Amino acid sequence: MALKADSIIFGCGVFTSPDLGTRPCLAGLSFRKDLKKLGKWECCCGVLGQRAITPVEDEKPLNPSTTVEPQFSGVQRTEHTGFHRDLNSLPKPLSASDLSLSRNGGSKVRVAYQGVPGSYSEDAALKAYPNCETVPCDGFEAAFKAVELWLVDRAVIPIENSVAGSIHRNYDLLLRHRLHIVGEVQLDVNHCLMGVPGIRKEDLKRVLSHPQALDQCEKKLSSLGLTRINTDDTAGAAQIVASECDRETGAVASARAAAIYGLNIIEERIQDDEDNITRFMILAREPIIPGTDRPYKTSIVFSLEEGPGVLFKALAAFALRDINLTKIESRPQRKRPLRIVDDSNKGSPKYFDYLFYIDFQTSMAAPEAQFALGHLQEFAGFLRVLGSYPMEGQ
Structure with missing residues (x-):
């Protein structure tokens, strides 16, 4: 089952607060938005940090497959x-x-x-x-x-x-x-x-x-x-x-x-x-602690709640802040691949429920990246930062 997006799972080790500025955090991070004070973020390395251990899909690792020797005649x-x-x-x-x-x-x-x-x-x-x-x-x-x-x-x-x-x-x-x-x-x-x-x-x-x-x-x-x-x-x-x-x-x-x-x-x-x-x-x-001294790339994965134009709105969170997307990949959720529009399941349409992997050219230390993920959180049922790292050759 997908995690409810009341927190964003971060592994990048940096968070920003209007009161404290940018601070490193060496643990896996979760961010919770304080609804009473718009734009205030707090590091939740305790209880919410534990949520990062649970993947979006409740599945156990596959058993290692046995090695099959190549078979061919004549050799x-x-x-x-x-x-x-x-x-x-x-x-x-x-x-x-x-x-x-x-x-x-x-x-x-x-x-x-x-x-x-x-x-x-x-x-x-x-x-x-x-x-x-x-x-x-x-x-x-x-x-x-x-x-x-x-x-x-x-x-x-x-x-x-x-x-x-x-x-x-x-x-x-x-x-x-x-x-x-x-x-x-x-x-x-x-x-x-x-x-x-x-x-x-x-x-x-x-x-x-x-x-x-x-x-x-x-x-x-x-x-x-x-x-x-x-x-x-x-x-x-x-x-x-x-x-x-x-x-x-x-x-x-x-x-x-x-x-x-x-x-x-x-x-x-x-x-x-x-x-x-x-x-x-x-x-x-x-994770490494990203900086702003060189070009960085950030990789994330998220799922989206149901609604018209929701993918467009999710991607607009980056376009509105002039953040360049370099990669987008969609994968059906393996344990919950189909989403049913009508719970009665009587002739109602079914379609794949997807995870979206995105790479964008901005460091997580940059405020625009944090604001973009805060905006994305409004539409995402699950959100995880896979890493924020220097681009090759930088």
């Missing part, structure tokens, strides 16, 4: 022949079911990502934190949990791709888990066709990769007449090809994956769209 798993790095020396991905409470005592920032070494997510983690220790996880859920259990300091999770669009699974996980967005990173995707050393593209009969990567390289792969076989991720495809040593099987993955697994790059940038960019979000247990 038998064999021991590697030594021309590539010893695969046994690579870190094994964490799973959601086997996360332990141990933690590395080193001083390096530990960053979780989904996939195996050489994945694009690991490339994004290294772009955000060049000297970090990357920790592979076998799924997005495991990466979220690794941060929550203090196994790692950050997680780098893809949220949208310029070709494939939004990654809806991660929008749902954002709502289910109590983590905060503390940054973003954009990665230029370079899909490479690769195989074992000494082969040419004419020798290949099949190619392995993630379904989206295969779709994004459809023209090139079709021109080569290759059979496309899905795997869990791009780097995992490179790992399989390296371990199989099959001269008729190639992979589509990153250049870094080829280097890690000892494969030769046959051709680079084989994607249909030259400009292929994936945007990743950086997650942490605690």
Whole structure:
């Protein structure tokens, strides 16, 4: 069930009062509007702060799915022949079911990502934190949990791709888990066709990769007449090809994956769209305290009460204050997807009840952002700030 919007759930750590000015608050924040004194806001880190623990949907985390080995004919798993790095020396991905409470005592920032070494997510983690220790996880859920259990300091999770669009699974996980967005990173995707050393593209009969990567390289792969076989991720495809040593099987993955697994790059940038960019979000247990010294982006999620033009009114809260919206995404509520207009349910129309995710280019430390969310609260049944963070490159 959606929370009633008598409070706004904030994780940004800043609130403004006409009496006190701008003050930081290190806890998750809720704001309550004093109806007797218009425009006065108070921090409610006690009782209302506890409400932030309850998600909008009453659902339990999904059980971690079992890993399914890719199945395809004509390729038998064999021991590697030594021309590539010893695969046994690579870190094994964490799973959601086997996360332990141990933690590395080193001083390096530990960053979780989904996939195996050489994945694009690991490339994004290294772009955000060049000297970090990357920790592979076998799924997005495991990466979220690794941060929550203090196994790692950050997680780098893809949220949208310029070709494939939004990654809806991660929008749902954002709502289910109590983590905060503390940054973003954009990665230029370079899909490479690769195989074992000494082969040419004419020798290949099949190619392995993630379904989206295969779709994004459809023209090139079709021109080569290759059979496309899905795997869990791009780097995992490179790992399989390296371990199989099959001269008729190639992979589509990153250049870094080829280097890690000892494969030769046959051709680079084989994607249909030259400009292929994936945007990743950086997650942490605690929010950062936003400032006004540089361009910031703020991400929120909310649901709306019933009424004509209510979405228009909600978005007008930002337009009236010259706040630029950079992203809007709608997702049906999973546990309460249908809203019934007439409680009698006799021939009455039903339609999806949505959650709206919005990114806007303003820091939560700015008064106009706080006033906009106060205005939005008048129409929202639920409102949560996912994070307020510096824009990439700022």
